[in-house]
Amino acid sequence: MKKSSPLFLAVLLAPSMAAAEIIMNDNWIDGDRFNTESPDNPEELDADWWSSSSSSGNSVFVETDQMTLVSGSAGRGIHATFDAQTLEVGDVLVVTFTFTTPATVGTDRSGAFKVALNALNNPGLKSDLLSSSTESNPLYTSLPGYMLEFDVNKADATDDTGIRKHIVPNASGRYLSTSSEWTSLGSSADADYTILPNTEYVGVMSLTRTNEDSMQIFGSLSQDDVRLDSFTATDNSGIANSIGMLGFWSNSNTFGTANGAGEPDSGIIFSNVTVEVNPEVDIKVGVNDSFADGDRASTEANDAAWWSSNSTGGGSVEVTVGELGLVTGTSGRGMHATFNPEILEIGETLVATMTFETPATVGTNRGGGLKFALMDFNDQALAADLLSSSAVGSENPLYMNLPGYMIDFDVNTGETADVSIREHITPNTTGRFLGTSSEWTSMGSSGNAGYAFEASTEYTVVMSIKRTGEDSADLFGSLSKGAILHFLGQLYPIDLMTHSFCVLVEPSKLHFTLVTSG
Secondary structure: OOOEEEEEEEEEEEEEEEOOEEEEEEEOOOOOOOOEEEEEEEEEOOOEEOOOOHHHHHEEEEEOOOOOOOOOOOEEEEEEEEEEOOOOOEEEEEEEEEEEOOOOOOOOEEEEEEEEEEEEOOOOOOOOOOOOOOOOOOOHOOOOOEEEEEEOOOOOOOOOHHHHHHHHOOOOOHHHHOOOOEEEEEEEEOOOOOOOOEEEEEEEEEEEEEEEEEEEEEEEOOOOOOEEEEEEEOOOOOOOOOOEEEEEEOOOEEEEOOOOOOOOOOOOEEEEEEEEEEOOOEEEEEEEEEOOOOOOOOOOOOOEEEOOOOOOOOOOOOEEEEEEEEEEOOOOEEEEEOOHHHHHHHOOOEOOOOOOEEOOOOOOOOEEEEEEEOOOOHHHHHOOOOOHHHHHHHOHHHHHHHOOOEEEEEEEOOOHOOOEEEEEEOOOOOOOOOOOOOOOOEEEEEEOOOOOOOOOOOOEEEEEEEEEOOOEEEEEEEEOOOOOEEOOEEEEEEOOOOOOEEEEEOOOOOOOOOEOOO
């Protein structure tokens, strides 16, 4: 028996920004590029803005209510400096930036728009700095941090979001003008998004310290409240912290044609940039089942009802006080929980957290051997012990038209162990649900993480769905043990080696039930 305790499922509502600790909120109402906080204006949360590419400061142009990254046909960058923030375990730092593209946007520009968060480890960074292909800048050679890079209008429809970590020390000292001094931490699946001229976009970059020496990095780009792409990566050693520098870079011929400050069509125009630490959210708890009543029915507040997903006899579910067991042994079996459906509004996130302990024997070389799913509760008949069978004629019609998403984890497959996300094919002809991967479409997988499942060990799985637009959402899945993750204002267990993956999806249904299989 595989023991599970407890299940926690919550809907995280839109962030309550008034309660956040706001480090920077710059909209250039004062018309200059420096922090002009004064006794007469104590609420001002400006940053100081500098050129990252030239000691002349020619990449920064500020007018009242806006700032331009002046690039045009050149590759140029800017950076902001602010009070350094040292994240404790569980803390999250979030950058949100709003900008409008110029009249000219380039094509087939790989990794051409870059955003970085760096440690403010030298006061010399508070200056207009040179980035040159012929001269190394020592301030850039030992600068810890992380970078997002967005493709711009790739010709082969492979536009995606990449995340990198700055190599320290490095020999080139060019900062964001080259990717060669940054180590890739992975990239999203090809999203084929388009960046249009004269259009407003919103980007987000966040850092979540998940343990003493691990950091989760997230990035996204949206337009008209629709998420174009997003990606999450994890740095498991030598993390960058004490964050006090934010950089933006445009490669040559990416945004605009003019190179002079104040000229039309000279680059992207920022209208607001914010930096926050631990933004709070409102939380509605839908399920918090610790099986204290010793049964699998929904008999207490916030309980779920638990059912077998593979047999009408219910033999895969075993409950004692404080524990729920998924009985598998040598067989492939599953169970599912049903609860009141949650319909997400735009900006809301549904998070399911399951804590479980492995048995004394754990298999090896089991690709996709452990599966979790969030599904549309589209038929009351799902609230029952159900059959999943490979026998011809035993297709379960309830499973043939059941929208939803699955994360699957490899079990002891060695260095190739990863996390995958799939979407249920509807309609499908097999009707086996989690009993087969053939009725699920792959949406991508993480890089090879090489994690292992140990016997008699407690683990935690987190699966979340955030609705990002009228018909779009983000999916996230992670496997962990021990320690803590601060996830959108709520603490969740996470381990020293957090194995996670996030993709952009376009769902047709946004209310769910939770299912597990092993």
